[in-house]
Amino acid sequence: MERGPLETLIAEEIRAHGPISFARFMERALLEPAIGYYASQQVRAGRSGDFMTAPELHPLLGAAIARLAEETWRRIGCPQPFRWIEFGAGSGALLLAALAHLEREDSPLLAALEIEAIEANPFRRAELEASVAALPQHARPRLVQRDTTARGEIAGIVVANEFLDALPFHIVVGRTAAPRGFLERCVGLDASSGELTWVEAEPDAAYEHSLTARVQAHTAAAATLAEGQLAEFSLAADAWVATLPSYLDRGVALVIDYGRESGALRDAATRMAGTALAYSEHRATSDLLSDPGGRDLTAHVDLTALRVAATAAGLGHIASTTQAGLLAAAGIDGELQRLRSGPDATLEGALALRTALASLMDPRGMGGFAVELFTAGSPSDRMALSNPADPLPGTAAPIRRLV
Template sequence: MATSSLLEQRLIARIEREGPLPFAEYMRMALYDPESGYYTAGAPRIGWSGDYFTSGDLGYFFAHCLGRQLFQMWEELGHPQPFRVWEQGAGRGELETGVHDWAEQEQPEFAAALSYRSLDLHHGEDVLSATALQQLSEKDGAPHIILANELVDAFPVHLVEVHQGQLYEIYVGLDKGRLREIAVPSAPEVVTYLDRYCIRWRSFPDGWRAEINLEALRWVELQALLLRQGFLLVIDYGDRASRLYSRARRRGTLLCYHKHRINEQPLARPGEQDITAHVNFSALIDEGRRHGLRLRLFTTQRAWLERMGIFEELEQLRRTHFTAADQERATDQGQIALLRWYNLRQQVLALTDPAGLGNFKVLIMRRRVPSREQH
């Protein structure tokens, strides 16, 4: 019997036993169930052969830019030895490999100081577990950098919907033995979340939907406790609350990914597809400030990569390795060189595309680091 069928049977049995589940709890089981969850069962499903890809899968440019950012932070913190970087939700560890490769070639002293930990559920680390992370901090020392690249979008979210000026929360119940959505009056905590950002949801049309990521608030609080001095770096798709929770975005941002195809059917194939929602960066910033973090940078991935020298690196590659390719384009070697150059250029274009990955957001918050605001 397929894993998805086993998980669905367990979900059905739990609903029959306990009653309808909040969508957030359904999403938690679908993604993180120890036996059958999407992120916890089997090999990571990232990359071209999986269900989706991340910026780290598009060659080494992203990792090199991250390396430059980490090097700047290391200098700003006074060259700590060791320099502890924790990447949470690291997947297969491509970023760690790419950062180390860049550092060894460009900044050997930094490379020697770098202590990079790739933390992922597949390695047994629960990035939401305060106990596990605090034990790691006590054992290895507090991190200087906490990095989350496309992590927060996969936290379980509460799903809400407006009907006649009232806010309802979506639960998952049963209809003739099949999973289905049920709308119930929302909890005050969920209403307060939207009201905090002055979202005029009471005037929105019936059927307007949104996702409320309360787990992200708890996660930021934990990271703030772990960081004694250093930076929190979050890269993900999302926006500020005013743009995320707008009247025009009627159906919210919840999406599912299966074999590089997008759908809006989160109750289908539990455990077999990724479920994500855009990140409310206003909430991350506000919660970080509440727990002693200060804003250093909030920008797009394109602007951040440009600041970290991605276009300069591409141009340097062209001058060093591909200048002669135009003159030799009639030869086999020339054609191969031009194809390699085209592929490298496409990687950079994909990472910086304003309509795609380039519109991801980059958030840097600091603790006990002198102010040097960037815009």
């Protein structure tokens, strides 16, 4: 079969330097300028794309997060400005739904809000900027870029919906005879066909120490990997969490994604093949190497590692719930009422809401997505944000039972 342009580039890199980690393969497959899966102009999310996310399905999640943002803002003393910092913001579906909710509710937060949208795809980013620019002036927050040189204190909310699962991960394979008990599953070239193929190798010296530490932290807390068992470890996700204090001084950080605790993710009885998948046209496949740049690559988020990294970065952990729990406890009953029977309600809108709710609340689907909430700020900020007797909107649902 003829090689695509990205496959050719990756093969050249392997020919020049030897097998590469899956994390490196994924970085190029997703983000290679102009031709990577998330770098090209082609629309990936939504019905006509490869996957559906909650904000693409319905504005309800945006309304719930707007409530959480507003209450966070109030509890830390209504700072001006208050920043909405969104990672992987796409073309802004979640942000625009949140802004629309704040406008409808005539929220005073709207006047204090500024937006920092972090989006790798220049086309989606331009769409987001155009949509914000088209908002009426009273409902149009300032778009800002991060100033890393001289910045004042930043109060706000960090939002990362289905972002962490798209960050590059390493794949390791349990090998009891190997000195570390595992080898890395790297990407090489088949000697006869020249096709991309899996090869097992010791991890590269550049990241060997961090990867070994992550695998060992997992095996110390849970179980060693079985012979031949595959497991993903995202050093990029750890590194992302470590950067959060450089974005936010006071407020909350909200992560929503499909994920499990470390032990459940790598349970040999159910997860011998790991969780990595490639997505195309709403279909998943475990063939990760074909058509780089043409498919989404993703794996479940390790929630245990996320909390460990957040604590190491100085963040406080205040809630673990699910997307269904967040929506149920976010206090958006008024929003539901409005969509069902408010003055602007339509039959189409009510039916769309019903269909969307079935997906958004489905415990085996998006409703079961993990929601992790962290705090940043002074001890009094943190107390105000994590009062168990008065939880933030969306966090009052029972703590998730993880399997």
